[in-house]
Amino acid sequence: MTSPIAVQPQAADAAASARAPERHRVVIVGGGFGGLEAVQRLSGLPVAITLVDRRNHHLFQPLLYQVATASLATSEVAWPIRSILRRRPDVTTLLATAIGVDADAHRLLLDDGGGLSYDTLILATGARHAYFGHDEWEPFAPGLKTLEDATTVRRRILLAFERAERETDPEQQAALLTFVIVGAGPTGVELAGTIAELARDTLPPDFRNIDTHKARVFLIEAGPRVLAGYAEDLSAYAQRSLERLGVEVVLGQPVSECTADGVTYGDRQLAARTIIWAAGVKASPVAEWLGAPADRAGRLMVAPDLTVPGRPDIFAIGDTVTISAPDGKPVPGIAPAAKQQGRYVAEVIKARLRGEAAPAAFRYKHAGSLAQIGKRLAVIDFGRIKLRGALAWWIWGIAHIYFLIGLRTRLTVAVNWLWIHARNQRSARLITQGRNPPDRPVEP
Incomplete structure (x- = not known):
């Protein structure tokens, strides 16, 4: 027989649960x-x-x-x-x-x-x-919104140099060493500057048959200037800095075609095997x-x-x-x-x-715009206060490290950046193939 004493606590818990609001x-x-x-x-x-x-x-x-x-x-x-x-x-x-x-x-x-x-x-x-009604361009010009996007872009960039090392045809080699970024917002500017530094500073000692200094990086923007959301003087500084890094900035020329062979903008066709889309969302x-x-x-x-x-x-x-x-x-x-x-x-x-009064309508407070141009250059627009150059780069780095999650991650990223700053070495140069066999890359 079950003891009545053992049942009472369970009954009490059930009653309390029934009374408890959801x-x-x-x-x-x-x-x-x-x-x-x-x-x-x-x-x-x-x-x-x-x-x-x-x-x-x-x-x-x-x-x-x-x-x-x-x-x-x-x-x-x-x-x-x-x-x-x-x-x-x-x-x-x-x-x-x-x-x-x-x-x-x-x-x-x-x-x-x-x-x-x-x-x-x-x-x-x-x-x-967004591809402005041309979703068929996505296989040739991936965007950058997810980790999968990032590893795809990294694979294409690194494979371009690897395939150029084996290519004997000068025209094909030049196309492999041509990189096009469509869209000159913060992401496009940051990508263009970093790819240029990768080719100029990091990769030269690694290759024997190609001169990675000859890689060309194009930043194509349909509007009249890069970083259109920033003050005009910062935009002009960013463009000059990119050009000093070797980036070829093309303004006022919307892209009209993206294929496996390259891009078309204005009345020009540009042979390029690596295209990255940073033009819209x-x-x-x-x-x-x-x-x-x-x-x-x-x-x-x-x-x-x-x-x-x-x-x-x-x-x-x-x-x-x-x-x-x-x-x-x-x-x-x-x-x-x-x-x-x-x-x-x-x-x-x-x-x-x-049961309190609702807060006032949402009011956005702009904390400033930050964009890195190269490993020692950035621009920051705080409204009345505008910064550029090395000081802006340090502030940019500190701000981003602050918002990372976890002490370990902050320390790792800080060390990586200092290593890149001092030695021009990027340690994450891994080509991940997924299901594709390494000798048969599917990238166009």
């Missing part, structure tokens, strides 16, 4: 800067958080180009999301791909046919590179999921409190949305903006749960 269910899609910031800021609230991402890692995207140019390893710019949130029992992390939202049923739809019910949904799904399809208004880039137009119009229980933040800054211009798609939005959304949720 936690507010917050589902966050995307483990980038905005999504993680919202998770961190919701700590301590009576919420049950589910973070959904189709990759298992958080990516420090501002340094992704350094993976693509063999300066840093993938593990130095990405961290497992589960590891970051391991001390948060209120957070459940799911590796899954969101494919839609049933807003009326308060349910996020997943690619495996399942779904997640929510009380509040935060969409931080980011963006991909396209938002994730959340506006389509919700049938909500979007701009030409597909970015969801959100209300001043970052909610989807007519859906106060759905927030959208980061690269996937468009909203105006105090100066009337769109909030830029950069990490500080996404973090500010994630922080703001957490404050709105906190106020709602406590």
Whole structure:
């Protein structure tokens, strides 16, 4: 016979559980800067958080180009999301791909046919590179948004030198040693400068049959200047610095064709075997999921409190949305903006749960724009304060190291940069082939 004394605690626990209010269910899609910031800021609230991402890692995207140019390893710019949130029992992390939202049923739809019910949904799904209606160019001109993109670009850059070492035809060799970056925003400028330094400073002692100094790096921009979002004097300085590094800057010439053989811009055809796309972005399809208004880039137009119009229980933040800054211009798609939005959304949720007045409308505070040109050169635009040259490079490096996750990563990246600065050596020059046999690269 079961003792009645043993049953009473279980019955009491069940009764207490029945009386306990359910936690507010917050589902966050995307483990980038905005999504993680919202998770961190919701700590301590009576919420049950589910973070959904189709990759298992958080990516420090501002340094992704350094993976693509063999300066840093993938593990130095990405961290497992589960590891970051391991001390948060209120957070459940799911590796899954969101494919839609049933807003009326308060349910996020997943690619495996399942779904997640929510009380509040935060969409931080980011963006991909856009080819302005020419998606057929992507196989020849990969963009740079993910770790997979970065390792693809790194493989193509390094294979170009390897194949040039074996090539006996001068024209084919010249095409292999020609690198084209389309788009002269921060990513394009950083890529162009680093590839030029790779060819000029790092690789010359490694090859016997080619002179890597003869590599040509083209930076092609449809607009009138590089770094169009920066002050004109910093833009002019960046262009001069790139040209001193040997980069051939082409302005006012949109690319009209990308193929396995090269690019066409203006009335010129340029033979090049390595093309990198840094010219535009396209938002994730959340506006389509919700049938909500979007701009030409597909970015969801959100209300001043970052909610989807007519859906106060759905927030959208980061690269996937468009909203105006105090100066009337769109909030830029950069990490500080996404973090500010994630922080703001957490404050709105906190106020709602406590029955308090909602915060004032989201107001973006620009902390400055930073771009590296070379291993000893950078430009920084703080508005009234503008810096360039070596001092800006040191500040750029310190700022990026500060925002990396973990002491070990900060120390590793700092040592790598100092080694590159002092010895011109980049230690991450690994060609990863995936499933392709090493003697049959599939790159065009």
